[in-house]
Amino acid sequence: MAVEHETELYAPIKAFFEERGYIIRSEVRHCDLVGIRSGSDEPLIVEMKKTFNIALLLQGLERQKLSGEVYLAVEKNRTKKGAHNQRWNEIAVLCRRLGLGLITVTRFKTKSPFVEILCSPGDKVYMPTARVIKTRAERLTREFNERSGDYNVGGSHGAKLMTAYREKALRVALALQEEAEMAPKDVRDRSGVGSAAAILQRNYYGWFCRVARGRYALTPEGVSSLKEYAYVVEGWRRIAATVSEDSVKAEPAAPTSSPQAKTRKKKK
Structure with a gap:
């Protein structure tokens, strides 16, 4: 049951802290709740908003000038959609890093609201292990290095991205375009893609079809993909x-005999 106004969060939060021995007052020196x-x-200071946002976060940081016990309180509604409404673990980690507490209030139609403290001010911040971070960093670097160029637009959503895997599949399709059908080994040699056989068998994009045992060909979708991504091939x-061109320029010139060398040969 969604709240319409943030004031609806006040009563359950007030009752929650009163049960824990606090005397509560509202709107004290611009603070939503003080205990x-x-x-x-x-x-104790609590700042409330219907949803978690930057304004609430900045408000909490400002209240830290008044107290070390500052909580941010928001509604927790499972039916509400949004970029951050279901990412409570990540929001709690963010609050811990900033030394803020986080409270959620879940309202129901037939029973009392449920108040939950996801983290408290001063909680220890548990960082991911170095191994996990290193693994993700290696994946990022590998993906970067395996791309031949910058074919996407940053900030795109819902668009087909030119990934390293898609580039490999395109190279396989380009090799198959030159023949009616080919064996995976020949495709690998011609395309230069070591995982060509796996790409053909997985057929993630539907670009390939098996026409006989150990023989593959392009599908109409594969032909269309080469036209769609012609700019990448170019x-x-x-x-x-x-x-x-750089290789030709870098080749050393053939050694030539100097006039002095010729003179010495004649003297001999």
């Missing part, structure tokens, strides 16, 4: 031409 517990000089050719 004081007997024996503690540091006030990019490969430009790169190959540039490398060829």
Whole structure:
């Protein structure tokens, strides 16, 4: 049951902390909720919003100038869609890094709201292990290095991306285009793609078909893909031409006999 106004979060959060011995007051010096517990000089501060956003985060950082016990409170609604509404673990990690607490309130039609503390101010931040980070970094670097150029537009959503795997599949399709049908070994040799056999067998994009045992050919989709990505193939050719020119320029000139050397030979 979604809340319509953030004020609907106040009552359950107030009751939650009152059960834990706090005296609660609302809207104290622009703070949504302030609580004081007997024996503690540091006030509890809670800032509330219907959903987690940057404004709430900045508000919480500002309240840290008043107290070390600052919580951010938002509604937790399983039916609500959005980029961050279901990523509570990641949001909690972010709050921990900033020294903020995080509270969620789940409202129901037939029972009392459920208040849950996902993290508290001062909680230890548990970082992923170095091995996990290293593995992901290696995948990122490998993907970068296996791409021949920059064929995508940053920030694209829902668009076909030119990945390293798609480039390999294109090279396999280009090799098959030259023959009616080929064996995986021949495709590998002609395309230069070591995993050509696996790409043909997996047929992820539907570009290939098995016409006989150990023989593959292009499907109509495969032919269309070569037209669709002709700009990528042209990019490969430009790169190959540039490398060829550089190789020619780098070749050392054939040694020639100097006039002095010829003179010495005559004297001998």
